[in-house]
Amino acid sequence: MKFACTILLFLISGSILHAQTQSDYSIRELKNGSFTTDKTYIYALPFQKGKKVYLVQAYDSKFSHKGENALDFKVKEGTTICAAREGTVIAVRSDSDKGGLKPEHLSDGNFISIQHSDGSVAHYWHLKKDGVVVKVADKVVKGQVIGYSGNTGYSAFPHLHFEVVQNGNQVPTRFSTKKGIKYLRPSKKYLVP
Numbered sequence: 001m002k003f004a005c006t007i008l009l010f011l012i013s014g015s016i017l018h019a020q021t022q023s024d025y026s027i028r029e030l031k032n033g034s035f036t037t038d039k040t041y042i043y044a045l046p047f048q049k050g051k052k053v054y055l056v057q058a059y060d061s062k063f064s065h066k067g068e069n070a071l072d073f074k075v076k077e078g079t080t081i082c083a084a085r086e087g088t089v090i091a092v093r094s095d096s097d098k099g100g101l102k103p104e105h106l107s108d109g110n111f112i113s114i115q116h117s118d119g120s121v122a123h124y125w126h127l128k129k130d131g132v133v134v135k136v137a138d139k140v141v142k143g144q145v146i147g148y149s150g151n152t153g154y155s156a157f158p159h160l161h162f163e164v165v166q167n168g169n170q171v172p173t174r175f176s177t178k179k180g181i182k183y184l185r186p187s188k189k190y191l192v193p
């Protein structure tokens with residue numbers, strides 16, 4: 001009986017210790033926004049090399065991204081937008097010059113949608129009128145200029161809304177930044193390496 005208890009104790013303490021080590025590790029990773037065990041694709045920030053951008057909303061931000069895995073980069077109208085990942089252009093719109101926060105503005109946004117080799121699709125939103133320089137079926141390489149940012153559609157200020165959708169769900173993506181590979185966080189500036 002005593003022996004059995006000792007074994008049981010040993011097993012319990014072993015699993016607690018293991019759990020603690022694992023959670024400490026992921027908390028540390030979460031804090032600095034990097035996951036060493038991550039095997040997911042590393043996206044490029046969708047701007048030109050050397051550009052510094054401010055991220056207003058990130059994953060699950062309170063203003064309009066509650067429950068969403070999408071990013072809002074605050075950039076001046078006309079900022080050059082580059083492909084964050086190579087793929088094929090599957091949809092574009094660039095004829096709108098309307099934007100704002102009224103419900104009707106939801107259908108006024110210019111955008112580019114690019115499909116990647118794993119089936120996921122990146123959406124680049126709120127582009128300026130005539131601010132799309134690619135067309136459907138074009139193959140684009142990572143970093144290629146694809147358009148210019150704006151303030152069209154459901155938008156309170158000039159910005160680029162970026163999201164990646166896989167199997168109908170928005171998924172968080174990690175990026176290469178000047179300070180390393182990170183999941184971006186709101187209210188922070190990031191420099192394109």
Ligand SMILES: [Zn+2]
Pocket residue numbers: 057064065070071072161162
């Ligand atoms: Zn957004």
